[in-house]
Amino acid sequence: MTRYGIGTAVLIAIGVARIAATYPVLSETYDEPLHLANGMEWLQVGTFTNQYLHPPLAGIVTALGPYLHGLRSSRRWNPAVQGESVVAEDGNEILYSNNDYWRNLTLARIGTLPFFVLACIVVFLWARRWFRDAAGFWAALLLVCTSPVLGHAGVATNDVACTAGVALSLYCFVRWLEQPDGTRWIAWGAATGFAIVCKFSSIPFLTACYIAGFAIWAIGNRGKAVATLRLRGVQVFGAGVAALLLMWACYRFTLIPLAAVYGPHPKVDAILSSRPLLRGVWNTIMAMPLPLTQVIMGVRDLYRYNTFGQDSYLLGQWSLSGWWYFFPVVLAVKTPVGLLLLALSGFWIILHRWKETGWQQLLTLVFPLAILVVCISASIDLGVRHILPAYAFLAVIAGEAVAEMFRHSRITMAAAAILVAWVAADSVRAHPDYLAHFNEFGGAHPENILCESDLDWGQDMHRLQVRLKERGIQEVSIAYFGSALLHKSDLPHYELLSPTQPSRGYIAISLHHLNMEYAKNGSFAWLKPYTPIERIGKSIDLFYIP
Numbered sequence: 001m002t003r004y005g006i007g008t009a010v011l012i013a014i015g016v017a018r019i020a021a022t023y024p025v026l027s028e029t030y031d032e033p034l035h036l037a038n039g040m041e042w043l044q045v046g047t048f049t050n051q052y053l054h055p056p057l058a059g060i061v062t063a064l065g066p067y068l069h070g071l072r073s074s075r076r077w078n079p080a081v082q083g084e085s086v087v088a089e090d091g092n093e094i095l096y097s098n099n100d101y102w103r104n105l106t107l108a109r110i111g112t113l114p115f116f117v118l119a120c121i122v123v124f125l126w127a128r129r130w131f132r133d134a135a136g137f138w139a140a141l142l143l144v145c146t147s148p149v150l151g152h153a154g155v156a157t158n159d160v161a162c163t164a165g166v167a168l169s170l171y172c173f174v175r176w177l178e179q180p181d182g183t184r185w186i187a188w189g190a191a192t193g194f195a196i197v198c199k200f201s202s203i204p205f206l207t208a209c210y211i212a213g214f215a216i217w218a219i220g221n222r223g224k225a226v227a228t229l230r231l232r233g234v235q236v237f238g239a240g241v242a243a244l245l246l247m248w249a250c251y252r253f254t255l256i257p258l259a260a261v262y263g264p265h266p267k268v269d270a271i272l273s274s275r276p277l278l279r280g281v282w283n284t285i286m287a288m289p290l291p292l293t294q295v296i297m298g299v300r301d302l303y304r305y306n307t308f309g310q311d312s313y314l315l316g317q318w319s320l321s322g323w324w325y326f327f328p329v330v331l332a333v334k335t336p337v338g339l340l341l342l343a344l345s346g347f348w349i350i351l352h353r354w355k356e357t358g359w360q361q362l363l364t365l366v367f368p369l370a371i372l373v374v375c376i377s378a379s380i381d382l383g384v385r386h387i388l389p390a391y392a393f394l395a396v397i398a399g400e401a402v403a404e405m406f407r408h409s410r411i412t413m414a415a416a417a418i419l420v421a422w423v424a425a426d427s428v429r430a431h432p433d434y435l436a437h438f439n440e441f442g443g444a445h446p447e448n449i450l451c452e453s454d455l456d457w458g459q460d461m462h463r464l465q466v467r468l469k470e471r472g473i474q475e476v477s478i479a480y481f482g483s484a485l486l487h488k489s490d491l492p493h494y495e496l497l498s499p500t501q502p503s504r505g506y507i508a509i510s511l512h513h514l515n516m517e518y519a520k521n522g523s524f525a526w527l528k529p530y531t532p533i534e535r536i537g538k539s540i541d542l543f544y545i546p
Contacts, residue, residue: 004137008124011137012117015144019113019154022432023106027461027484029435030453032062032156033091036108039063040073040094046252050087052297053305057197057250058158061114063094065107071097088483096488108156115198116153119164120144122171123392123399130174130360131400139399141420142342145427148334148384149391151434155459158199159385165195166205166389170367173210174360176235177217180228185235189242196243196295197250200302204378205389208370213363220359248291255289258296305380311516312381313451318519322381327372333442333449334384335394338422340439343394346401361400368393383454435459436538451515458482460537464508465490467536477503479524480540481512499523507543514541 001009038050039059044067048056075090095104123143128136143149152159172188195202218225273279290296309320314329332340347365354362368390375387405416430437436455438446446455461484468476468491479497480486486494497503499517509524517523532541 004133007137008140011140011144012120022154025432026459029155029457030483033088035059037087037091043067053301055197058161062108062111062156115161115164122167127396127399134403135400138402139395143395145423147430147434147437159388162199163389165198167392169195185239189239193243193246204374208374209367212366212370256293257287259286309379313516321379326381327375330384336423336426337439338419342398342401342419346397433538447511447515451511456512456539460539463537473506476506479509479513481510502526504545511539
């Protein structure tokens with residue numbers, strides 16, 4: 001192993017240690033019980049019916065630690081009645097088992113670390129192969145100092161798994177474009193399947209990147225593209241088969257009729273009621289056991305989720321369909337400023353010379369842009385976690401900028417050193433609140449810009465308990481956004497805060513409610529004239545109204 005490889009291994013170890021240090025500080029975030037319950041069902045009874053919206057792999061790895069520790073769910077899974085609230089209750093039952101909440105939560109969160117390590121390794125390999133060894137080291141350093149990556153690597157969800165899966169798939173894809181031999185198309189197909197069973201949003205990301213990547217490669221290699229077109233067509237089919245087989249294996253090779261998970265469809269029934277022949281064909285298809293039925297349902301649910309929209313908040317406004325500029329704003333205020341500047345420098349450096357260095361470097365620029373375009377076109381505007389895979393490529397681009405600036409002149413070397421130090425300092429300043437951290441553009445009141453999972457995901461319940469006890473507060477009114485159980489928490493006597501009726505005394509309210517709910521329907525407007533006496537953690541305001 002070279003000195004850069006050793007250095008990268010040390011950086012990854014430091015990143016893992018810093019992530020683990022957040023475990024005893026931050027309570028469960030909103031989605032963690034959902035993923036834990038999904039994985040526990042797969043491990044415990046061998047089925048996957050909790051939520052089709054999320055594929056199983058990240059949940060399986062998340063639940064593996066609690067499962068090996070002997071934790072089990074007492075519920076009977078029934079896809080006909082399961083809803084998000086029921087699944088969350090199941091996950092919380094596991095987390096609060098044996099009165100050992102923090103150990104159980106830690107065991108679940110450890111399951112995200114392998115994906116974080118994989119993402120770092122792929123970033124290092126990418127930069128080393130298509131740029132230089134030094135770029136690999138700097139890319140890894142910048143990635144492990146990026147707060148959004150560290151924050152989501154510290155919770156038991158599937159966003160870092162998606163980042164690792166997309167990066168690995170695109171790495172294998174570019175290797176296959178270079179040389180279409182047998183091992184590379186199999187690796188590409190397997191990596192694609194791996195990414196999809198991490199998170200279904202990998203599908204639009206990879207589709208956009210594959211189309212853009214193949215087009216750029218074909219334009220730059222016209223003769224080779226034509227000569228190998230037939231071979232590559234066969235290998236694309238083979239890679240698709242490999243992806244589907246790996247996905248099916250992740251679902252335990254189950255064969256499930258669509259009717260078992262699709263349920264009644266009144267519109268179709270009405271159309272077919274007067275067409276007995278078509279009705280018979282339809283019923284035959286719906287009753288036929290099929291592989292990957294859960295994937296079909298998951299993609300359908302993701303499509304519906306995107307079509308119907310989701311409560312979103314940006315710059316003090318609420319929307320159900322989002323804004324096209326949501327993710328550009330998110331990247332501008334959540335990304336370390338030093339990384340932004342280095343990435344912009346890297347874009348300029350690579351564009352200036354890509355004809356001499358090869359199409360691989362150009363693809364490194366295209367992929368994060370393709371991911372951004374996909375996110376902009378979607379209606380689900382919930383935060384930086386949905387564009388997290390772009391950071392893998394921004395780190396590579398910025399890492400190459402550092403390597404180039406270090407070898408150019410003393411002035412550029414000093415500039416690069418300052419920007420890298422800025423990124424590292426930003427990371428130190430963020431600890432342990434990587435999830436809720438904003439860069440200098442976020443200002444003193446980032447809740448005026450964003451307030452969902454980028455700021456308030458329910459992670460500060462434990463800090464609220466500690467702070468109320470330190471202040472000697474005996475009674476409090478609470479409006480909490482999160483999945484932690486209030487009745488299981490070490491809180492003083494509490495009442496739930498009304499969004500419309502004013503209250504007195506001590507009041508603790510999540511910024512999600514105070515901002516998004518207010519922007520949506522005017523909830524908690526009566527509280528707006530008052531100034532909080534303290535912000536607990538990054539996401540809960542504490543008021544005292546005499």
